Amino acid sequence: MxxxxxxxxxxxxxxxxxxxxxxxxxxxxxxxxxxxxxxxxxxxxxxxxxNQIALSLKNSATFTIGVIIPDIQNAFFASVLKNIEIHAKSYGYRIVTFFTNEKLKEEEESLKILSKGLVDGLIICPSEETFKKRKFAHFDAVKNMNTPVLVFDRVDENLDFDSVSVDDFGSIISGLDYLYEKGARSILFASTIPALSVGKKRKEAFEKFLKDNPEVKGTILEDQENGVLQNMLLEVLKTEKIDAVFGMDIDSTMLASGAISMIGKEFKEEISLLGYVNKQYNRLVYPKISYINQFPEKIGQMAVDIIVDKIKIGNSKILKKEVIETFIAIKDTSK
Known part of the structure; x- marks a missing residue:
């Protein structure tokens, strides 16, 4: 050679x-x-x-971006991570990734390691336990750093950093408007993420819709345990007339799909289902579920664009709060 x-x-x-x-x-x-x-x-x-090593020593840079992800088995996060890596490479950066498994302690340790100058920037999606316990003190250590930090998807007023998220409130309102136009007057709200900021925002939108449309009957079912929520869904679907189910996350959407099939109801004719799905998996099954497209590829790309820009020009106190509009993909489970 x-x-x-x-x-x-x-x-x-x-x-x-x-x-x-x-x-x-x-x-x-x-x-x-x-x-x-x-x-x-x-x-x-x-x-x-x-010579990247020589450049790093000269510029006091690592050409590395740290990424903290709550759950790699979640298709949404896996897609965001994939696009972070692809886009970072286009800028000449590599990523080092930590997975917290939705645990606060793992998040604290990951942030502690990555905040010691090992990376030039940080992209983080906080864990579910962080929101459940409302503990954000471990983020204070990075606020005074020169290292730029960006939070994606799960934004919160306690996380005063650059952010990239989707319009969760608007997404739910648009989905409910669509179901209403198709004749749904009894809508079931199902969620396994009641403690998360996105779960709360989606519930807030549902409650606002019900207030603005008093002729609509709304039923809210929430539980972080899949087995518990599944039993709740089966009970309500068996005993009440429900026109549509709106799943607020992938797990609740799939549980609703299973519950509807188990009691023998026909999609479209008897009941509609709209929610969040693994798009790759959805292509392989029938019926294909109508879903909210959150564009994870855009989230990953935009997160890298912002972080690299902050790295190049120097970390700034002027924060960027980017919100991506979603899209309703109509498939087999709704009219």
């Missing part, structure tokens, strides 16, 4: 100084455009690549 060419060798081959080559490769205004073009073309021809 040929040894990679160095700046010193490029300078020797072109008959210029080491400094001229270095400044040309870094687009210095001290070097003429003609010389920079000649140096860059020759460097590309010879397959020159910068």
């Amino acid at each position: 040929n040894k990679p060419i160095t700046i010193k060798e490029i300078a020797r081959d072109l008959g210029v100084s080491f400094s001229t080559v270095s400044k040309s490769l870094n687009d210095s205004s001290e070097i003429s455009e003609k010389t920079k073009k000649k140096v860059k073309e020759y460097a590309a021809l010879r397959g020159y690549t910068p």
